[in-house]
Amino acid sequence: EGLNSDFSDFEDALQYFSALRAECDIIITRNAKDFKKSRIAVMTPDEFLLSLK
Template sequence: MKIFIDANILVAVVNKEYPLYTYAARVLSWATAQRYQLVTTSVCFAITFYFAEKKHGNKIAKERIALLANHFIIADCGSEEVQQAAADKSINDFEDGLQYFAAVRAGCSCIVTENVSDFYFSTIEVLTAIGFLKSYYPMGKRLK
């Protein structure tokens, strides 16, 4: 299973932003242990770096991004995704359109994001971190 991880999940993990960090980190660690493939784009890493650098400085931000990137497939987010996002009249947020088309092209089964409503146009499953855990993690039904 390929899971697309949106920038807000990555930011929560890199910056240890509670309470989301607890669930976001569990999604990444459990999915990796299950040999699911984690997918994101260079755009998501750029967004994550921006917020990590503001909080931790350049050196630590780069180290954290490099460590995290080892566990991800970096999906293409090039001219095809730009054209699709620009042409789709149902998409209001261009950046979300880029992420969506990159996820679809990479063959992802779902998108994990805290902004589920931003992907109202999605034809693939869109879940919050806790929603993903409730659906896929064996003990997820116990989460509040």
């Protein structure tokens, strides 16, 4: 799936499709801008840590 996706970065595609298959609720990344079309919530590490408070 990653090879035929719209992701410009192959590693981002691998992370995204792995997260989909694993039924993850959130992708935590420093490159949130690369996941604009994500069907999974995307947060930066700082956003995630703040959400735990």
